[in-house]
Amino acid sequence: MDGDVSIAVKTSAPMAGEPMQDYRQVLKHGIMPRTSHDDAERFNFLYHLNRHVRGPVMAACRNAYENRVEPAFEKEKGRKPKNRHEARKAMLTEPMFQFYSSLRRASMEQRQQAGRWVALSQAEELRERAAAYADDDALQLNPALTTPRYVTEVDHHCMPGSYYTEYMEDDVVNGANYDVGFFSSFGGAPTMSGPGEGMVAWLKAYRPDFKPKRILDIGSTVGHNLAPMAMAFPDAEVVAVDVGAPVLRYHLARARSMGINNIRCVQADGADLSMFEDESFDIIQSCLLLHEISYPAMRAIFKETYRLAAPGALVYHADVGGYSDEQSLFEKAMRDWDAFYNNEPFMSTLKDIDVFDFFADAGFKEDEFFHASPLGYGPGKAQMGEGRLPPKLAALPGLNLFGSRK
Numbered sequence: 001m002d003g004d005v006s007i008a009v010k011t012s013a014p015m016a017g018e019p020m021q022d023y024r025q026v027l028k029h030g031i032m033p034r035t036s037h038d039d040a041e042r043f044n045f046l047y048h049l050n051r052h053v054r055g056p057v058m059a060a061c062r063n064a065y066e067n068r069v070e071p072a073f074e075k076e077k078g079r080k081p082k083n084r085h086e087a088r089k090a091m092l093t094e095p096m097f098q099f100y101s102s103l104r105r106a107s108m109e110q111r112q113q114a115g116r117w118v119a120l121s122q123a124e125e126l127r128e129r130a131a132a133y134a135d136d137d138a139l140q141l142n143p144a145l146t147t148p149r150y151v152t153e154v155d156h157h158c159m160p161g162s163y164y165t166e167y168m169e170d171d172v173v174n175g176a177n178y179d180v181g182f183f184s185s186f187g188g189a190p191t192m193s194g195p196g197e198g199m200v201a202w203l204k205a206y207r208p209d210f211k212p213k214r215i216l217d218i219g220s221t222v223g224h225n226l227a228p229m230a231m232a233f234p235d236a237e238v239v240a241v242d243v244g245a246p247v248l249r250y251h252l253a254r255a256r257s258m259g260i261n262n263i264r265c266v267q268a269d270g271a272d273l274s275m276f277e278d279e280s281f282d283i284i285q286s287c288l289l290l291h292e293i294s295y296p297a298m299r300a301i302f303k304e305t306y307r308l309a310a311p312g313a314l315v316y317h318a319d320v321g322g323y324s325d326e327q328s329l330f331e332k333a334m335r336d337w338d339a340f341y342n343n344e345p346f347m348s349t350l351k352d353i354d355v356f357d358f359f360a361d362a363g364f365k366e367d368e369f370f371h372a373s374p375l376g377y378g379p380g381k382a383q384m385g386e387g388r389l390p391p392k393l394a395a396l397p398g399l400n401l402f403g404s405r406k
């Protein structure tokens, strides 16, 4: 199928001009930490601050770039900035960029501290609630697993201890923090499942009769975007893989408390899934994983997915698109912000490559490639097609889907 399709992509996060949201609308489930009035208002304040920074303050930055930064660069060098790195560096001494950057960084750090306060103060209770859901072999942890260095080196998006650090036995704190505070940094969305819902809508439109028996999701975290898939295919066996134990404990409890009973959570590195047999999955997917992993990890993960995909399987990854000439240098430089100031180094490097080259290196065939864009959040209706992601679609803000049949 090619071209525009009117699939029901749900844009969970309100876009500019849409009504403001309230923290009390966030999806509650059996393992969500309790929040007081003051906690909710703190998350509301941070959401409003973020919205202001990404709206009017960002617009003022663009104005400053076009009217001060670029002309000053041109005056000094006799040419315009060559690439996004030069454009970003030129902005470093611009007061409006400094204002934007410090507000965004501070709001991110405050969001993490607000979430950690809530999660840490209920750590024991949350651990017991999670344990009550993990009463069978649906939670398979591997304490001997080595967490990859590209994960341990970075406190992703200013999240202390990232996804894997444990503070006590059977801990779920870092999973709880991730879940309880996404509202503030994810645009005031009531769930963080918009991308997953978009992926289900895409799949139903792309392959209406496809009935996968086994689904593998790599880098599942707490399951925000796997839950819609597990609910859409209740008869499928769904395997969630992640390197982090706290997020997996939280994941299983969250899913079960929402009535989702077909998910198994396995602690493993996506680069070595030797516990699963060759050609044993009909769908292999990831959502927002690629922008947090290194090139060697990506290569190894793509190779594993090729081995694990059954003939005719669909393998796809939803993540940010690349850069293209359709975007201005200012836009590209600002989209790099997370890489330099929000502990997301691979957010930038992912945009320097064509994800489809990694499919090809792993053995997937060029004429089996497909794409979709934008998915789950971002403006416009979903578009999908055969082949690699065209630059015009890669330029759209929002999430793209990079895929191949096997």
Ligand SMILES: C[S@@+](CC[C@H](N)C(=O)[O-])C[C@H]1O[C@@H](n2cnc3c(N)ncnc32)[C@H](O)[C@@H]1O
Binding pocket: 148, 151, 163, 164, 192, 218, 219, 220, 221, 222, 223, 224, 225, 226, 241, 242, 243, 244, 247, 268, 269, 270, 271, 286, 287, 288, 289, 292, 293, 297
């Ligand atoms: C941004 S989160 C993904 C969000 C999640 N998929 C969702 O839709 O809500 C990235 C996750 O990938 C995990 N991860 C990173 N490298 C991994 C690897 N090599 N194998 C498995 N999981 C990995 C991290 O622990 C983290 O939980």
